[in-house]
Amino acid sequence: MDLATCLFAGLTTQQLQDKQYSWLDGRFVGPTQHKLFPKEVIRFVRRKELRDLPNPFNIPDEYFKRSFNMDKLLFQDFLLTLCLRTYYRPEVDTKSLPFDLRVLVALSFLRHGHIEALIPLDAFKVWSAKTLLFCVPQICQTIVNFMSPDFIVFPSNSSETVGIKHGFHSRYTIPNVVGIMDCFHIRLSKIDVSQEKAYKCRHGNLAINVQVICDHNSRFIDVNPRASGGTSDIFVWNRSHIKGVMKNLFVKEPAWLIADRGYKLDDILINPYRNPNSSSEQRLNDVFEKMLTQLDVTVVMLKSRFRCLNTILPYNHQTAANIVTSCATIHNYMLSKDYAMEDHLMSKVPRRKSLPNATFEDEWSSGYESREYIKNYLNSIN
Structure with a gap:
């Protein structure tokens, strides 16, 4: 029994060790099965002089x-x-x-x-x-x-990636995937005039550029809200500490992030073919599209649960960054409690805009062989 339970009931560690208490239907109960109600919670979190205020x-x-x-x-x-x-x-x-x-x-x-x-x-x-x-x-x-350090956790070693890799492989039949990455903008209102140019995104709004990575269960494993809206997604990625973590993971065994074609192909970051010329290349692109759609659904779920992210936040960059991270933390917390989101609250997931095909593939990049490996792997099981 954890300490939060102890705090809730006002019990001592000795009482917990004596096993006099247990949970019943989501409530803490004593030996007589008498349920403790939220008034005990209020007594715990308020000073005596504030306990007479209305109970939420x-x-x-x-x-x-x-x-x-x-x-x-x-x-x-x-x-x-x-x-x-x-x-x-x-x-x-x-x-x-x-x-x-x-x-x-x-x-x-x-x-x-x-x-x-x-x-x-x-x-x-x-x-x-x-x-x-x-x-x-x-x-x-x-x-x-x-809370965030325990609820938004990016794997730091090979053993921590096993579960995520297995989850992605089970769902998408692609090996060694650690996460799906993309960026989105959150609008702000409190920006110094001298910094407006740096915060103005491609849509002309003052914003921050938030990089997120999710796993196969739509859980955020990294949130980086530190960049201004005028920066590109590649700029954010190149200065992300996760890039260093991924490089370290890749030294021991393959570990990949999946992203869209707005990023550059790399040994640790794999994106779709820019100009698919065969059925096997198109098959890989189709699988990647499903994975990127999952990230889109996750972001829409986050913004549907926390509508403040669809507004213009009346705070500065630092506070806005904390708000975004808090929303992602609570989202993960709710997932950990199997707290389902009601369907009628979910906004429609927008379709991704297709990028025009490129004349040349980025075959010179260090990730080309990795993408070819994934393509051949998908071929071998289909």
Whole structure:
């Protein structure tokens, strides 16, 4: 039984070792099967003088789920996870807004891109919109510092790649794939005039360029939101620490990322043929298209769960980067809890724009032999 459970029930380690307690239907119960309800959670995360404030668990279930992207049971687990990882103690928290409400404010903003869903709720009426919005950067920073390192993990050695490689091979029959990579833009509003040129993307918007890598289960294994919108995807990749990690993995055995034709073919980064001239080359392109579509679906799922990513974020680059990383972290957290996304919330996945065929293939690149190997491998099993 983990420490979060111990915190939830207010138990000591000795009590846990005596095995007097167990889980039943997602609730913590004692020897008499008496269920402990969320009021115990509120008692844990609030100072005594704040416990009389409205309890967020009294919000109607459907409104709660629609407003905060989680049901009450998942939020309870998420809140305790944050408390556990930050060694949170209410007696040293000097803020007047309780920690549980600050987390809900951040979740509501990530879900909608605004905090209007909080307006009808008694628990939030005491505080101004400015005060509530101030919670978002703080909680996102906490999530990035204390949750992201464990929920967004890129494999660093060969043993850690085994499961991912097997997953991709089972689904797409391509060996040695570690992830699928691409970039997308997130719009910003708070950019210094002197830096506008650097942040203006190809669509003319002020934005950051976010590089993401996902695995076969639509889990983000790397998120890099540090680049400005005016940079190209290749520029971001060439300065990514993941490139160094992949080079180290490739020294011992083949390890590849899959990307679109916007990137250059490399020994660790494989993309489709620019001008397929045979059925075997077209077959490889078709498989790669399915893999890239999976990444598109993953990104759309992320943006559908967290609508703030479709808005113009009213924050600077650093805060926006934390917001993007927090969204990806919570996405992975939800996957770890088998928390399915409702179909009606999922936006339509846009079709990829096809690039014109090139006159010449990049046969001189170091990844040409690797792509030929994949092509021949697909040929041998079809």
